[in-house]
Each structure stands twice: as C-alpha cells, then as structure tokens.
Amino acid sequence: MMIVISFLSLLLLSTSHALAPCAEVNRRSAIQSAAAGFLTPALLANLQLKPAFAATVGDDLLGLTVPKGKSVLVLGANGKTGQECVAAALAAQRPCIATTRSGEFDFGIVNDKLSTAAADVSSRESIEQAIASSSSNLGAVVFAASTGTSGNNPFPVDKEGVINAAKCCIAAGIPRLVIVSSGTVTHPESAVYKLLNTFGKGIMEAKIQGEDTLRELYSDPTVLEKKLGYTIIRPGGLTTGESLGATGLELNQGDSKSGRLSRADVAALCVNCLDASDAFDTTFECYETSTAKPIEAVGFSNIMKSTDPTTVITGFERQGDSWTTLFAGLSRDSGHAV
Numbered sequence: 001m002m003i004v005i006s007f008l009s010l011l012l013l014s015t016s017h018a019l020a021p022c023a024e025v026n027r028r029s030a031i032q033s034a035a036a037g038f039l040t041p042a043l044l045a046n047l048q049l050k051p052a053f054a055a056t057v058g059d060d061l062l063g064l065t066v067p068k069g070k071s072v073l074v075l076g077a078n079g080k081t082g083q084e085c086v087a088a089a090l091a092a093q094r095p096c097i098a099t100t101r102s103g104e105f106d107f108g109i110v111n112d113k114l115s116t117a118a119a120d121v122s123s124r125e126s127i128e129q130a131i132a133s134s135s136s137n138l139g140a141v142v143f144a145a146s147t148g149t150s151g152n153n154p155f156p157v158d159k160e161g162v163i164n165a166a167k168c169c170i171a172a173g174i175p176r177l178v179i180v181s182s183g184t185v186t187h188p189e190s191a192v193y194k195l196l197n198t199f200g201k202g203i204m205e206a207k208i209q210g211e212d213t214l215r216e217l218y219s220d221p222t223v224l225e226k227k228l229g230y231t232i233i234r235p236g237g238l239t240t241g242e243s244l245g246a247t248g249l250e251l252n253q254g255d256s257k258s259g260r261l262s263r264a265d266v267a268a269l270c271v272n273c274l275d276a277s278d279a280f281d282t283t284f285e286c287y288e289t290s291t292a293k294p295i296e297a298v299g300f301s302n303i304m305k306s307t308d309p310t311t312v313i314t315g316f317e318r319q320g321d322s323w324t325t326l327f328a329g330l331s332r333d334s335g336h337a338v
Contacts, residue, residue, distance in 0.1 A: 071140075074098050090109070096111075141176075159209045162214055166218065179231070232283040234285040242262065257287070258287055275323065276328075290308075
C-alpha cells in the first residue's frame with residue numbers, strides 16, 4: 001500500500017497546470033530579475049484541424065498579431081504561472097496589468113509598465129470591470145488561473161472562468177485571448193488524466209469543457225469577421241527553473257504527445273504567441289523536446305525525469321530556432337480560417 005501511495009504522489013508531481021507541484025521553490029528572485037505510424041484513423045478524424053497557414057506580412061496587416069505597444073492583462077497573476085506571465089510580458093517590453101482577486105500583487109517587481117487590478121474569473125462582471133479599468137491600449141488577456149490543489153470546485157474557475165474571459169474579450173474587442181490549459185485533457189482513458197481529475201475533483205473535465213465552449217464562441221462568423229482570436233496552450237508537467245527558450249521546446253497538435261517544461265517557458269509561449277499570426281485561433285501542446293513521450297508513457301517518464309525523447313512522430317511536431325519559427329506552420333482549429 002505504501003508503495004502505491006508513493007507512486008501516486010510522484011505521479012502528481014509530474015502533472016501540468018491542472019495541479020501545482022507540491023515542492024515549493026521560491027521564484028521571486030528570478031521574477032524580480034525580470035506521422036503516420038502513430039496516428040490511427042480515429043485520432044486523425046478527431047483532430048479536425050485545418051491546413052497550416054504560414055505567417056505572412058498579409059496576416060500581420062489583417063490584425064492577426066498583437067502590436068508590441070499593446071498591453072497584456074494577466075488573470076490569475078498571483079499563481080506561479082501567472083507570476084511568470086507577468087514577468088514575461090514585462091521582459092518583452094509590453095505594459096502589463098496583473099490581476100488578482102484582491103487587486104494586490106506584491107511580488108517585488110518595480111516596473112513603470114506594471115499596474116494592478118482586481119478580477120475574480122468566476123464572475124463575468126468582475127472581468128468586465130478589470131478590462132474596463134485598463135487602458136484602451138489593451139491588446140491581450142492571458143488566462144493563467146486554475147484551482148489546482150486548492151480542494152475547491154474547479155468548474156467556476158477552470159470552466160466558467162475561461163468562458164467568462166472569452167465572452168468579455170469578445171464583447172470588448174480584445175484582439176487575443178491566451179488560455180493556459182493542460183496536456184492530456186482530451187484523454188480520459190489515460191492514467192495522468194484520471195489521476196488529475198480525481199485529485200482535482202473534476203478539473204480535467206472542467207478544462208476541456210471550457211476549451212470547447214471557447215472555441216465555439218470564437219467560431220461565430222461575426223467574431224471571425226472582427227478577427228478576434230485565441231490561443232490555447234496545453235503544457236505538459238510543470239517544473240520550476242529558467243526558461244530554455246524556443247530552441248529547447250517542441251509544440252504538437254492533437255494531444256497525442258506530452259512531456260514537461262518550466263512555468264517560465266509556458267509564460268514565454270503565452271507572451272510570444274502574441275507576435276505570431278500562426279498562433280491565431282490554435283490549440284497546441286508544449287513540452288521540452290528532450291522529454292517528449294506518447295500520452296500513455298508520459299506519466300512514468302516525468303516521474304523518472306527522463307530526457308530520452310520518443311522516436312514516435314505524429315507529423316504535427318513544431319521546433320524552431322526562434323519563437324517565430326517555433327510557431328510557424330501551426331494548424332488553425334476547425335472552423336477558424338480567416
């Protein structure tokens with residue numbers, strides 16, 4: 001029995017944004033420094049992805065990227081991933097509004113581009129007020145909130161919070177909404193999903209329901225016409241540590257592979273995807289290239305901290321020597337061609 005309990009505890013540590021790691025590592029000082037063989041016909045049918053759209057000057061002129069001068073509002077800024085998103089936005093020289101339920105953000109960051117606001121993602125009115133109180137220069141909202149291991153009902157945050165954010169961004173004409181979700185979220189049969197969903201009291205169900213509703217909202221013809229978009233990022237198991245940058249990461253689509261990566265790299269993806277028209281209206285998984293594993297093997301691999309990547313190829317892998325090339329070639333979600 002003790003062996004089983006120990007194994008489950010280790011597996012929890014290997015998980016993604018759905019549940020935070022148990023080991024607390026102080027990141028404040030760092031922030032202050034501010035295809036074919038693997039894909040079955042059924043899986044291919046479920047992908048429902050449009051052909052890749054390469055980034056072009058035309059795309060940029062159509063408003064599919066967020067200009068550098070536009071500010072970023074981070075929902076859930078007091079969480080570990082949220083803090084990293086604030087730091088990443090400031091590092092990219094983007095004005096940032098850090099929102100928390102209390103409106104307080106005291107993590108020692110002193111920057112004239114940083115402001116704060118109160119926002120409770122479970123309340124649409126609260127998000128509306130946070131957006132309204134921000135400058136008219138707002139270009140993106142990053143949803144980094146999650147109930148994690150709080151023991152609370154995840155649906156008000158991980159499902160309804162995502163939907164509230166989507167509705168508010170669409171109503172306010174915000175060019176891009178970025179969601180931090182979770183890898184394996186479409187695989188209820190997998191061990192990682194089952195464990196996360198059990199300990200998180202339905203958190204994986206909440207996340208995928210939030211994702212699906214968001215994609216439906218943004219597929220409305222009037223929204224497509226306005227060129228308001230989203231990016232859904234599904235990270236593997238989250239770790240502490242410094243960002244490896246674009247060269248150390250792999251993106252994938254179809255939720256068939258995962259791995260692990262630092263929260264700093266998740267935050268870097270959240271911010272740098274705003275510069276990429278290829279990331280407009282896309283859903284993708286992310287992990288360090290050296291940790292890539294098929295879904296059925298990723299839990300044990302993360303427990304063992306393996307750096308022996310799988311040789312399995314899905315055909316949807318994306319690697320690059322810069323953020324621009326890393327995002328290049330991502331396929332837009334079904335029904336989201338612009």
